[in-house]
Amino acid sequence: MTAAPPPASPPLAPQPECPLLHVDMDAFYASVMIRDRPDLHDVPVVVGGGHRGVVLSANYPARRFGIRSGMSGTEARRLCPHAVTMPPDFTLLTPVSKAIMETFRTVTPVVEVTSLDEAFLDVRGAGRLFGSPEAIAERLRARIRAEHGITCSVGIAATVSVAKARQPAGQAGRGAGDPTRPVRRRGAPPRRRRPLRRR
Ligand SMILES: [Mg+2]
Structure with a gap:
């Protein structure tokens, strides 16, 4: 059978x-802070990095001078003395x-x-x-x-x-800001997956 x-x-x-x-x-902090300031779109802008602080965000014109988030404000000012510096406005x-x-x-x-x-x-x-x-x-x-x-x-x-x-x-470094830029799939072998928490 x-x-x-x-x-x-x-x-x-x-x-x-x-x-x-x-x-x-x-460049979240910088992008939001100058969103309604077209006069600042093409000039170097640094958010944070005031008195002994660290740079929270730098727009792309500022990054061309080598300014990066996490850098000391002193270093940022040395790299680009004419950058516009502003504190973060968390209400915005x-x-x-x-x-x-x-x-x-x-x-x-x-x-x-x-x-x-x-x-x-x-x-x-x-x-x-x-x-x-x-x-x-x-x-x-x-x-x-x-x-x-x-x-x-x-x-x-x-x-x-x-x-x-x-x-x-991916998009953040080169050509950032171009919404037509394709999203890249990241090829990677499947590995143990860390579960995400629901919020
Ligand atoms: Mg970011």
Whole structure:
């Protein structure tokens, strides 16, 4: 007597192999602080770095002088004495950050906010409604630009560490601010995945 064939298992929904997005606003503090100041868009602007402080953010004209976030204000002034320096205005920055994080939550409930301008999104469950991780990344970049007038970079990967590690080489460094620039898929072997916390 032959054994009955095993019951067919129900088909699994296809899962993207790279379901994590790391979204990082480009020069967030500087971008928001000068958003409504077109007179400052093409001049070097440094946020933070006042008396003995560190630079929180530098716009792209300032970065051309080598100024980077985390650098001392003294070093930034040495590199570019004529840069416009301003303190961060959190009454301006915090609401923009909160609104952007809410935009992320319209795509997936699994959002881990890691700072005012960065978050990881697990988009595994969002494919049916919003398409591939690449399509979701493009949608988010377009919305953030349209609604908040700032740009962001998105890393796509299978793991949190790779999504973030590959980020700066993506949109943020060269050609940042170009919303037509494609989102890059980060090729990486699947590894143990750190679960994201729901917030
Ligand atoms: Mg950033």
